[in-house]
Structures are given as structure tokens and as C-alpha cells.
Amino acid sequence: MELTRLNRTVRNLNWAAFIALIIALGFVFFFAPVERTMGNVQRIFYFHVGSAWVGAVAFFVALLGGVFYLRQPDRKWDTVSLASVEIGLVFLSMAIAAGSIWGRPAWNTWWTWTPRLTLVTIAWLTYAAYFMLRGAIEDEERRGRFAAVYTIAAFVTIIMSYLSVRILRDIHPTVFGGTLESAQGAAEGLQDFAPGLESARMGITLTVCVIAFSLLYAAWLANRIRLQQMMEEANRLKMRVATRLQGGHE
Numbered sequence: 734m735e736l737t738r739l740n741r742t743v744r745n746l747n748w749a750a751f752i753a754l755i756i757a758l759g760f761v762f763f764f765a766p767v768e769r770t771m772g773n774v775q776r777i778f779y780f781h782v783g784s785a786w787v788g789a790v791a792f793f794v795a796l797l798g799g800v801f802y803l804r805q806p807d808r809k810w811d812t813v814s815l816a817s818v819e820i821g822l823v824f825l826s827m828a829i830a831a832g833s834i835w836g837r838p839a840w841n842t843w844w845t846w847t848p849r850l851t852l853v854t855i856a857w858l859t860y861a862a863y864f865m866l867r868g869a870i871e872d873e874e875r876r877g878r879f880a881a882v883y884t885i886a887a888f889v890t891i892i893m894s895y896l897s898v899r900i901l902r903d904i905h906p907t908v909f910g911g912t913l914e915s916a917q918g919a920a921e922g923l924q925d926f927a928p929g930l931e932s933a934r935m936g937i938t939l940t941v942c943v944i945a946f947s948l949l950y951a952a953w954l955a956n957r958i959r960l961q962q963m964m965e966e967a968n969r970l971k972m973r974v975a976t977r978l979q980g981g982h983e
Contacts, residue, residue, distance in 0.1 A: 739959050746952035750945070757783075757945035765938040777835045783942035785828035787950050789891050791821030792860065794954075796888045799881030808965075809958075811877040814884050815867070816957035820950055822860050829853060848897040856890035863887065 761779050768775035798814030801807075832850075833843050844850065866883055870876035 739955065739962065743952070743955045743959055746948065746955050750948040750952040753941075753945035753948045757942045760938040760941045764934060766934050771838050774835070774838050777831050779939055779942040781828055781831035781835055782939060783946040784824045784831060786943055787946040788821045788824030788828055789895070790947070791817045791824060791950055791954075792884075792888055792891050795821060795884045799884040802877055802881040806874060806877065808873075808877070811880065812958055812961045813954070814881065816954050816961070818860055818863050818884065819957065820953045822857070823953075824946070824950070825853070825857055825860070829857065849894060852890065852894035852897050856887075856894055859887045859890050 757779075761776050765776060765779065767773060795814045795817035798810045798812075798817060802810035802814065836845075837843050863880065863883055867876055867880055870879055
């Protein structure tokens with residue numbers, strides 16, 4: 734019954750994510766204004782920021798899953814944490830790739846080892862190592878406990894990468910912040926739009942993209958949880974069949 738309900742939820746989320754992505758593409762290419770300096774290349778900004786933000790949210794959900802698992806060692810929290818790290822790593826990879834494409838016309842280089850990009854690379858490697866940790870521990874309960882602690886500690890890299898442009902000198906623009914930080918981001922070539930309606934259209938498009946990527950994350954998370962449940966059910970059936978076969982030989 735629970736799997737049936739999850740299948741219905743997955744189907745609804747898949748459709749919601751698909752429709753949201755189509756709408757987001759329409760906003761990016763037909764509603765958002767053209768930036769004065771970079772032109773249409775700037776439109777990748779909406780994918781870059783949206784994927785980076787949702788990636789951070791995914792890693793935070795993994796942290797929460799780790800906290801809940803340490804408080805109550807339930808396999809479902811370990812599954813949520815594992816799935817969120819997998820999806821978060823995909824979104825972080827998307828953000829890095831999109832940022833590199835966007836950085837080429839903005840900074841005249843595909844990559845430069847600024848504090849932000851260095852810390853993002855450390856974060857990517859840290860979460861990639863999460864799967865090596867899980868693969869090295871065979872005991873299920875012990876693996877879940879170590880993985881939970883790891884996701885909590887690893888989130889420090891996300892916090893540091895977010896704060897890096899505020900506490901360290903960096904050419905990476907500040908997207909979210911106060912008036913001073915927004916002016917700093919504009920000076921670094923973040924965006925150059927006419928005030929008023931064009932800036933509002935940019936903000937609306939960015940919001941729509943963040944919502945679309947958030948729905949995509951929710952759909953992927955539900956699909957991954959369903960896949961894990963199906964794998965566990967298959968393992969239980971294998972054990973039951975093996976037990977009956979052994980009983981038949983005796």
C-alpha cells in the first residue's frame with residue numbers, strides 16, 4: 734500500500750517538474766531581458782544560480798537526514814540522506830559546468846582558482862568521497878551512523894563556499910545580499926539591466942527557475958526513495974526464496 738501511494742506521488746511530481754521546467758525555459762528565453770554586456774550568453778545565469786541553490790538545499794536535506802538517523806536509527810533517514818547527496822552532487826556538477834560556460838565571456842577564462850571556486854571544488858570532492866565511505870563499510874547500521882556524521886560535517890564546505898565571497902576577496906559576484914553587496918556584484922559584471930521593469934523580469938525569471946529546479950529535486954528524491962524501497966523488497970524476496978530452497982533440501 735505504501736509503495737502504491739509513493740508511485741502516485743512520484744508520478745505527480747514527475748509531471749509537475751516537467752511542466753515547471755518547460756515554463757522555466759519559456760521564461761529564460763522569451764521573458765527575461767537581454768543583458769547589455771554579454772547578451773544572450775547571460776541567460777545561463779538562471780540555470781547556474783538555480784542549480785547551485787537547489788544543490789545546497791539537497792545537501793542540507795542530507796544533513797537533516799543524518800541528524801534524524803543519529804537520533805532514531807531508521808533506515809528511511811539513511812535513504813533520504815543518501816538520495817539527497819546523490820542528487821545534490823548532480824546539481825552541484827550542473828552549477829559548476831554552467832558557471833564555467835558563463836565565466837568564459839564574463840572573465841575571459843573557463844576557470845580560475847578564486848576562493849569561491851576552490852571551496853566549491855573541495856565541496857564536490859568531499860561529497861564524492863561520501864560514496865567511498867559507504868562502500869568501505871559493510872555493516873548496515875555502522876555504515877548509516879558513519880555516513881550520518883559525515884553529511885553533517887561535510888555541510889561546512891557548503892557554508893564556507895557561500896560565505897567566501899563575503900569574507901574573502903573574490904571576483905565571483907554576490908548574487909544575494911544587501912545594497913552594498915548587490916552594488917559590488919554589479920561592479921564585478923554580475924548583471925547590467927535598465928532599472929525598473931527589466932530588473933523585475935530578471936528577478937521573476939530567476940524565481941521561476943529556482944522553483945522548477947526545486948520541483949525537479951523533489952521528483953528525483955521521490956524516485957530515488959521508491960527505487961531504494963523496490964531494491965529492499967527485492968532483497969527480502971531473494972532471502973525468502975533462498976530460505977525456502979534451503980528448507981526444501983533438508
